[in-house]
Amino acid sequence: EAGVVQSPRYKIIEKKQPVAFWCNPISGHNTLYWYLQNLGQGPELLIRYENEEAVDDSQLPKDRFSAERLKGVDSTLKIQPAELGDSAVYLCASSLGRTNSPLHFGNGTRLTVT
């Protein structure tokens, strides 16, 4: 079974530029998560999807961050414009959607904003 696939692995951009991250969850996983992991910290949830619906986006900074999961499969997270403080690892995870189903994580995208 293929795992959660994220791209790119690394991204370096200048501040005020836009950036996008892509995630392809495990086949059949209807729940998809985007997490932000700052250096030396644990991951923090940005947004959670049930199929194509964003059911929890309370921690997403909506002034500059957006996400979509149009067909309920892969997802894109966008930042526009990026700020220096956005430098972090962005992790995607997916699960079957049942209460006790474990989360499976991708390798993340490390973003550096200069």
Add this chain to the structure above:
Amino acid sequence: AQTVTQSQPEMSVQEAETVTLSCTYDTSESDYYLFWYKQPPSRQMILVIRQEAYKQQNATENRFSVNFQKAAKSFSLKISDSQLGDAAMYFCAYSPLFSGNTPLVFGKGTRLSVIA
């Protein structure tokens, strides 16, 4: 709100020895899940072990076991016969039991070094 605290930013262990990583949490729920995740330099979060709070028996997965003290809200991870491949960041995480996939709340992590 639930919180997870890992009081050991860094730990080290000699190869083949045993090490225990500490975790405490705060919740008003009576039923929930607790997890330990491993994050190697590849950055992928890998589930190590899971404990259901309604189960009294401590979970075990090969060389990994937990000491779950519900009253004390403590959930430590013991790694026996440590191997070089165990070197990684370890995160303790909490999840409510009946919240429609409410996401995990993570601690800040403990960096484990294994000395050959």
